[in-house]
Amino acid sequence: MMNFDIKKSKGRKIRPKKIVDVVLTYTGLIIISLIFLFPVLWLVLSTFNATGIFSAYGFFPQEWTLNNFRILFADSEYLMMLYNYPRWLLNTLFVSFFSMLFGTGLVILTAYTMSRFKFRSRKRMMVMTLLLGMFPSFLAMSAVFFIMAEFGLVNNLWGLILIYSAGAPLGYLVQKGFFDTIPNSIDEAARIDGATSMGVFFRIILPLSKPILVFTALTAFAWPWSDFILPQILLPDRDMWTVAVGLNSLDDTQFARFTAGSVLIAVPIITLYFILSKYLVSGLSSGATKG
Amino acid sequence: MIKAIKQKFIGIGRLFGSANPKTILSMFFMGGGQLLNKQWIKGLIYFVIQVGIIVYFVLRGAADVAGFFTLGTVAGNPAQGIEGDNSILMLTMGLLAIIVVIIYLFVWTINIRDVFDTQLRVKSGKKPLRFREELREFIDKKFYKTILFLPVLFVSIFGIIPIIFMILLAFTDFNAGTFPGLANWVGFATFGELFRAGGIAPTFFRILGWNIIWAIATTAINYFGGLGLALLYNKKCVKGKTFWRLFPMLAYAVPGFISLIAFRFMFSASGPINQLIMGDGGEIINFLGLDATWSARAIGIGVTAWLTIPTSMLLATGILSNMNKELYEAAKIDGATGFKQFTKITLPFVIFATTPVIIMQFVGNFNNFGIFFFLRQGVSESPGMYVATDTDLLVNWIFRLTVDNGLFNIGAAVSLLMFIVTSTIALFVYLRSPAYRKEDTFR
């Protein structure tokens, strides 16, 4: 069988149809890449624009400067009071780190449990989580504010971390899908050896779950950088703001600050995503297959 | 179904009928029966919970629940330093107290079941469980309870309570002008308001219609766009797949609101695109302006595609790599064209595999607040609509109603209606999907 194939392909000439196909493919690739690249490129280049506004003339800056980045960190004393970008960065890092920690833990555990244990209220819980995610939540924010105020967690970054971590388990479907792909036989083998459920999870399953762990951690880490609704409600004080709130609070005259601030957070996040892209792929794929 | 409920009642009946004194004691003093069974720690825990909750109730809960039903009896005036009742606070705290009562009832039921189980154990000759053994159960058989306890607790407090709060608001007359006065329960009057003649029902249905079209269009475009892209990148003739895949990742990684603000500016009347047009001597095109219903909608769809196709692409890539390559080989030998291979092999598999994700994406697109909030910031109302523009989705409209116009109860009512629509659709599809029914197919 195999010999037959090789003999055939050795003698084949390159057909014109194939050339057209390759050319079309690469043209498509280039166009698509440009479509995705262009707005981001424009955004990045705008940060070097000396006029400090969203390129007043044409698409690309005519005068280049690094000043827009400088003012984020070292502007006049008063402007720094108003737009304390370094502080926002620190706040967001803090929130991201801990909500990644707790949120990942909670959602992984939840997903594993939903995957492995067939307890009575399981299907009901699955339906409930689906429904919970579908509510538009502006009005609900008032209630969250009251609850947090009663617990004394307003103006406190831990309040934000609590809500992010608490909400993380709602998105367990992708992780559950991953665990669904790990055969039950592994669990059973471990149990025969005498392990408890907890043991099975921590000693056997977890080490196998690196891709999904990375995926979950990454998405959990990235979320606080773009959420501006919740922190605005829970953090009235400027010093407590996250980057998303801070950037959103800038009015139209502060474009320089906005673009520079945005690019500065976008670049590390993009880099992180690039480095970890293979985990993203495997994480999403296995998650989707079973759901 | 009815049979199951009947069974349950019979079960409860028998429990009552055959309960021994220890069990009956537990019905009154939580943990009493356990203590008599020498299960000291467990009994103590139950008892403490009972006392704790009752104390809370005496100190606070009872007043809160009463306040929940009255929504305040006397209005004060902070501007004179005279504090009165705050209706919304009372609604929230009352809700919390009611939830505590429900939790109490739940714990009480567990407590009784627990004693009864011990009773049966003793009957069959075994000894009551020691605490250590109970703990061991929680690491093993009941591991799921241990794990799920925190998530369920958190989701209840921060997810369910706020949503119930929002639903309840729809049954009050609370709006921005209420305070320092009091709000009242008005039953279904708010909904009546929505649908009466000359009311805002026409606006609601118009927006609903557009919303549905939008959700279907964007989900389809994003799904097939991502799939198409994944197939493109997967082609044999493409060298350096990782490199090409990085470009869509750019869109994925930049925080959403930043991209949206950038796009808004790009298409604005003084933005770079129009400057190019002006420079060439043309007339400025107002892509997102008042008149520009369809171009604004099209731009909205395009930008959403830009933002979400990368995710679909990653998804599809992973799934495709899970596919059985031999199917393709077999099809090729049978003489199937590329297109036929796609429709008969690839498509069914991918759709089957991703149905839950499709639902999630549909719902996400339906509720996509950010896209038109940022993109169409300059336009605040379209003719013939009640505080809405022609590109607003229901979420945007609710935002305008509540935040811009302070009509909290109307906003809550619309939210509820919207939720009913989306959840019906989602549930309908989800509950029939193989992913829900036959989960173990692939294990």
Place this chain on the structure above:
Amino acid sequence: MQYQNIENYSPKKSKLRVIIAITLAVLHLSVFTGLIACIGVNSRTELGQGRIIFTGELERGARIRVLENDTAIAQGFFSELIAAFNAEYASYNIQAIDANQGNFLDLEQAGPFGFGPCVLFQANDRIMRFAEGGHIFALPIEQLDTFEYVGDKAWNAFFMYAYEIVLDENNRPVMDGEQPLRHRVPSTFGAPVMIQGPVIYYRRSLVDPEVLTTWANIYQFNRDRATANPAHRGYIRSMIDPYFNFGYLLSYGAYIFAENNTDPSRIGLSQNGAERGANVHRQLASSMDNRVVDHSLTPLVYEQLARGIFAATMTTPDVYTLFIDALMRNGFSREEAVAELGVAPMPKLPLCGDLRNPDAELIPSIMMGGINGYAISAYTPYPNAALAFINFATSFRSIQRRHELLGIAPAREDVAEEVGGISLIINEELAEGNIFVMPSIRAMTQVWGPVEAFFADLAQDAFRSRPLLQTQTQQLQRLAQLDTTIYNAIWTFA
């Protein structure tokens, strides 16, 4: 849990047991309902005692949180103000500190929980909205130094009949059945600091101030300049912004709410020949270009004026420094910039409402404006110290310094006279009624959206290939539609 097959099931004993068990269970549960009934019903709030808020006794050790506006902070004025105040009141151990919160903090939500500021600086409509909600104190304005130096119109911006609880001689609320008795008390809720009214900024080297005296001249100037150089414009600004475009209707006799803007049951934007104003607006828009139909032009004006791409624009006095900064970025020294940037008062409108064929009779432009001032949150523990702060911040020296650093138009007439220039002009315009102070009633929030949509429609129409609002009749119809929309917005759910 299957309980169907239970060995202990013995019919005789069970009946009694069942009864005992059920009784106990029910008793148990009724504890809750009982508690609710007893405690709950008796926990009706007792209205606390009222008190005289402003006793004059300064609270020692007070830490007053002040929420200022961003420009004042950015230019360093606020730091100066606090430092000066703290120095003066050091002996009482009273300190003012920056509330450090976003300017659009919602006092209604944050205040009751103690997260709000003690003193806030805001525009009059926002302050009065808080006043309607009962979130800020009525001020004893006669006790303020600034009382006799600020004109009536400015004080009126913060005036309202407050719906207060009647107190008896012991300051206890007088009850009328279940609810306290209330009466209307004339109250003022804010201390005016500055007048916001539009002015024309222009480049002295590009346009002659004579041109800026009437809108008809400006219209002509625009057309001339565009013909001379298509890349340039004369006067330009976004024409859909309701705040700056309201004036075109108001000047010709339109009113927003009836009874001097207190009665929202009648909307009068189409009354008294307001369509002339609509016509003027549309014509003016047509002399600019399509960019004026959205807001994107607004942040660019500073830069583009500095580059000479256009010659004049309209905005508020407090962004003066932004223009100077832009000029300095484009090759001017500070002195040159100050010399080059001109500030002119509002041009006059033709009575007939046609910029192309203006008649000789001119009417003044009545433009929408507002008064910004200080107010005291009702949730502050230090009302007297807060009042002292406001007194300090509205003193002659403070207002003068504010003008020096920020270029604002002071509400204090003595400072305006001292400073002269555009500040004095704005003060006079206010006194003459050419600055129309934003109505402070809650219904106003429903006005902005439809009005913006109206102006967008009108401005866009100037560029439509098939215009729908070209004649004054059509414009009058559209205005009537505007009135209905606003009316519906206010009253659909009232």
